[in-house]
Amino acid sequence: MNTHVHADHITGTGLIKDMVPGVKSVISKASHSKADLLIEAGDKICLGSLFLEVRATPGHTLGCVTYVTGDGLDQPYPRMAFTGDTLLIRGCGRTDFQGGSSSQLYQSVHSQIFTLPKDTLVYPAHDYKGFTVSTVGEEMLYNPRLTKDEETFKSIMENLNLPYPKMIDVAVPANMVCGLQDRAAKA
Numbered sequence: 001m002n003t004h005v006h007a008d009h010i011t012g013t014g015l016i017k018d019m020v021p022g023v024k025s026v027i028s029k030a031s032h033s034k035a036d037l038l039i040e041a042g043d044k045i046c047l048g049s050l051f052l053e054v055r056a057t058p059g060h061t062l063g064c065v066t067y068v069t070g071d072g073l074d075q076p077y078p079r080m081a082f083t084g085d086t087l088l089i090r091g092c093g094r095t096d097f098q099g100g101s102s103s104q105l106y107q108s109v110h111s112q113i114f115t116l117p118k119d120t121l122v123y124p125a126h127d128y129k130g131f132t133v134s135t136v137g138e139e140m141l142y143n144p145r146l147t148k149d150e151e152t153f154k155s156i157m158e159n160l161n162l163p164y165p166k167m168i169d170v171a172v173p174a175n176m177v178c179g180l181q182d183r184a185a186k187a
């Protein structure tokens, strides 16, 4: 289940599909990408007794989603949010790439993630600070970017000065894109 279409996320999909026959890939419709299952906000993806709800969280890319586990009433585990590159621990995804928007990211986090119960565990896709898990409540209190008002947030994002990844403008080869589809069907 991909949260967005950046190469550092989707590239593993083809390998997983080769290693585990029958695996179906998932990505949002809004990412304008290819996968076995195209999902959108409000969809529920069932995995046995667990389900993951899809929340649209654009901003890092146009098609970013966050996957949130069900309400857990009959589940022994806490609620979890898999935020991809939208909300990182004490940070967030950069918004200076194709389809990025700091305003959208701010709205996404505040309306779709910070409205979850405070004890929801937050599992992002990257961590640059030595953490592996946070909670919604912690990020609402300590996230140095998203605790600010929207204008301050936008200014922070405009001045991150992160290095521009060397490969970002390289076209994704067709065989890599096909990794998101059912390879058996293409053979």
Ligand SMILES: N[C@@H](CCC(=O)N[C@@H](CSS)C(=O)NCC(=O)O)C(=O)O
Residues within 6 Å of the ligand: 006, 008, 085, 091, 092, 093, 094, 095, 126, 128, 160, 162, 163
């Ligand atoms: N080179 C730096 C930053 C790597 C980077 O740009 N990470 C992205 C996610 S992968 S597109 C990002 O959104 N970063 C946000 C941030 O605040 O760093 C490194 O490797 O540390």
